[in-house]
Amino acid sequence: MGIIPRQADCFQHRDAADALSGTVATGGAEVLCHVLSGTGGVGKTQLAAHHARTTWETGTADLLVWVTATDRAAILSAYAEAAVAVTGTDDDRRLCTDDPERAAARFLNWAQSTDRRWLIVLDDVADPLDLSGLGGRLALWPPANPQGRTVVTTRRRDAALPGHRIDVGLFTPTEAVAYLTAKLAAQDRQDHPEDITALARDLGRLPLALAQAATYLVDLHLSCADYRTRLADRSRSLPDLVPEDSGLPDAHRATVAATWALSVEHADRLRPRGLARPMLHLIALLDPNGIPTTVLTSPPALAYLAARRTPAQGGHRPGHHIGTEDAADALRCLHRLSLADHTPGTPHQAVRVHALVQRATRESLPDAACDALARTCADALDVAWPDTERDTALARALRANAAALTSHAPSALWEPQAHTVLFRAGDSLGHAGLVTAAVTHFQDLHATARRHRGPDHAEAFRARRRLAWWRGMAGDAAGAARAYRELSVDELRLLGPDHADTLDTRHALAWWRGMAGDAAGAATGFEELLTDYLRLLGPDHLHCLVTRGNLIHWRGEAGDAAGAATAFDDLLADHLRVLGPDHPDTLNVRHGRAWWRGTAGDAAGAATGFEELLADYLRVLGPDHPTVLTARSDLAHWRAEAGDAAHAAAAYRALLADSLRVLGPDHPNTLHARRGLARCQGTAGDAAGAAVVIEELMADYLRVLGPDHAETANARADLARWRAEADRTHDGGTA
Incomplete structure (x- = not known):
């Protein structure tokens, strides 16, 4: 009963077809109803039709009823016709026309009580309500008779749907390519396999889309590459890229877009x-x-x-x-x-x-x-x-x-x-350690800003500012300083010397000047900037406090480590007075004070300072904050410098586990933790083992940061150090 859709050209046998043939569910219960569920166009109807055709041809059903179940009226009509087929009485023929609901009830009663084998396919159920007995209506779900089987196809995934649900998805990559290849070969087309694979990917391996695209490109004598070009053209809509309704393949009832x-x-x-x-x-x-x-x-x-x-x-x-x-x-x-x-x-x-x-x-x-x-x-x-x-x-x-x-x-x-x-x-790319990708992103953003706004617009300047920053973070400190210097000239010309953006750029310029190796020049830049900030904002403004911290840092880098440690004591007092003990910038000043204390020669004092600071960082920022992870790294470093290699190694080991979890394996901080752990290994006497670890790490530094990054250079120096130490140990042992 009913018309089973013909099998699609180049039908692909799929796992869902095997699942449909199963008679036992995972829990061991017999399956009397299968529900094929999935979005429009995945091939649910074709799978159901293949199953129905196979069931009939193998003689495992005495009655097959195919119902196009798009609404309740269509279901009632199909059941009424089935009632006539199984009883053959004049009364049922009359009921089929006059009272299809009573005729449908007779058919369902027959299906419930018969010992004959039957299969009912309810194709394209749009709304489970159409089959329900809500409000005293006749329930139209086929009965649970061990002699009967039901297959439902639907886009619905409602929990109320009966039976065993089989989720029908897209073609696998292999199925999609096999389908397109066979479909084109049937028309004597031999497109390049790479183009076929790419087209299958572009269409998301949706069976309906693949079928309609293949028909369209054959009709217009296009290659797969030509079709991909049209598909990527934003001026074309999906209806423009499939056959007209009269030319749809495999008896499709709708185009991809209309589905x-x-x-x-x-x-x-x-x-x-x-x-x-x-x-x-x-x-x-x-x-x-x-x-x-x-x-x-x-x-x-x-x-x-x-x-x-x-x-x-x-x-x-x-x-x-x-x-x-x-x-x-x-x-x-x-x-x-x-x-x-x-x-x-x-x-x-x-x-x-x-x-x-x-x-x-x-x-x-x-x-x-x-x-x-x-x-x-x-x-x-x-x-x-x-x-x-x-x-x-x-x-x-x-x-x-x-x-x-x-x-x-x-x-x-x-x-x-x-x-x-x-x-x-x-910025998120950069914070994730993908600094090269961040540079590329801001290069594109700057080009777009110039195109939309012109080179002297504030948005173009903002993109240049971020591009310069991430260029420096990617290892090109000199390039970053040069970019900030050029930007500073333009901002002075257009915005004036006292504009906030001009001052921010001078701040970044001074920083990257120092990172490029000119610590004294950086200190001079921050000293001049601080004079202007004091004039414009007053001594207690956050910008003034931050600039003082950077000035102290670069004076320390220029050779005055002890002076830096002392100056951070004074700066901390002002931070505590203005911002309070838990402000992030106050904590950062404590970070700088501990670091320069160690650099000035008091490694144990630095370790103690970082240990106390870490407790407050954890309380204020939480364990996974990037600043907390950095503080843990610095604490491990100064423990090692103070001679406590065992505790430093344990700290680096725990830090590495958390960095992998929070930041991922390629983040520079994760790589730094691996390097610190190797340094502890070498300091503990295993120089050869440390060299092996650093050699493996070098491959990741080169891949992630490139050969010219400062961190790559530091790792390269470590590798040379531990190899040399291992050679000395080996030579001493053999002597």
């Missing part, structure tokens, strides 16, 4: 009504591989949901208050309709979505609305982005989402001014 429209309508009708569609708008501009929950439940996101709530749903007016629970429930609506995957257990990548669903959603929005949406998404990212990145997984996810947003709406984030998230993303 999800009905699902969105159904999702929007679920509680909280009217929120699924605007939530999908937000998701459409972010990273398909994972969006943090905090972004989609942030105040800017909630405001967008309230303003854009579908007005016809549930009687809520746009602007009605929306809370975080409403936003979370809207995500569940999208999940239930397989429009997105919502996994709250992975909060940093809680929401995943197919890239073509995103594209179809974006293309449904007017350009102006999409631009406003992009700024909302940027606001949401900015709010969710912590000032201090203690969670590297969250920071990585936020950067990925910022990159996706920038790629989808590159111009919108520059109006009315450059959005803060553009700068946050670049």
